[in-house]
Amino acid sequence: MKKMRLHVLLACFIAIGASGCSTTFEPWVKPYERDNLADTIMSMNRNPVSASYTNHALQAREGARGAEGGAGGGCGCN
């Protein structure tokens, strides 16, 4: 069951990534509206050294691995 959920999630992921190729795309969030998104508190990994170490400390004692990092800010305004 979990494998099926994993595959469904991957399929959604690819579908989203492959959708839309318009070169005249009008962003629904304008660059000047991205102040909040650019704030450091919007990143789960605002401190990469600490976040990496924490991932390591937890996952070294777990069977699972991979897909770390999460959303690191995608607004082109790092």
Next chain:
Amino acid sequence: MNLIKAMTLFSLIALTWQTQAAVLPQDRSDAMYHSYQGGGMSIDGPSILLRKKIGNSVSVSANYYVDTISGASIDVLATASPYEEERTEKSVGVDLLHEKTLVSFNYTNSLENDFFAESYHLGVSQDFFGDLTTLTLGFSKGNDEICRIGDVSFYEKAERQNYRLGLTQIITKNMIVGLSFENIADQGYLNNPYRSVRYIDPTAAKGYQFETEVYPNTRRSNAAAVTANYYLPYRASVYAEAKLFSDSWGIDANTYKLGYIHTFGDDWIVELRARHYAQEKADFYQDLFSRSAEFNVRARDKEMSTFNNLSFGASVTYEFQFSAANFFKKSTINLDIDHVNYDYDNFRNVLLDAPVGEEPLYQYSANITRLYVSIFY
């Protein structure tokens, strides 16, 4: 320790592999002291990160990391003597930006007295759709060389390949969603040469004995995660993450994380978080085998058992802004603390006296501390 060591190298690579917009990372330097205390293990040491842009399209980075380990975990105490060792990890990387495409290269190696690993990483990030969407692709290749203290004839190798796919999407001016997927394939000697399985032996004083673990020599795993960050009406944010994992050894796992970040004035940032992890055991795991060499592959590594852990953490950051004329822009002092409770469903505490196979289930807690200074320029 080898499974842990191998995973260590790749988990630390997250340092440079977080899904991010196709912009050069910010210039910064970090100096951190880290500590893990729990389950009889004491691990601490420094980590130094330097990152600097060269011109407008190149950024270089270097990381130096040390683990000083005093090991007296239940695995060690059951079958061997406490030990001390040190692991040193070094990595260098370069990021190249061309228009909306970011290409990243990274090399990392990790050295211990009985283990050497190195890995190469390549990543590409591209912004699309008015920079609302960032697609990230990554590939890594790693090689391990494994030795065993006290056995000069022991020498094994393992190889590892990672494929990553990441997508970050701006949903609204207050919300970002991220998706990531990673496939990892391993081949070679994948178990820990120091860990043992337990089997029933009526002739033994305790009623059981230990023998070397034997893992399959291949492993393939898939992990997929979805994350969301939301900016609240005041300067604060919440985030959540859900991750599913499955591998060819029969381990199924899920991870859920929730956090809240709050600011006090311009200088203080406080974060509170919780994380829950649960996994089902590997197909070849047993706490107690009925006889020696009962199966061709066998494990009693507690990381292969059915268990869950729950952690609660807090971070405090004090931010100091320099004057506009200064080369340095700002500095932060940070303290992160997490407390983790581990509960095992089929790994028993053989250090306690009880009939064979009826020992209490093992559990322990650990504290993870990071104290670090960051400076941005």
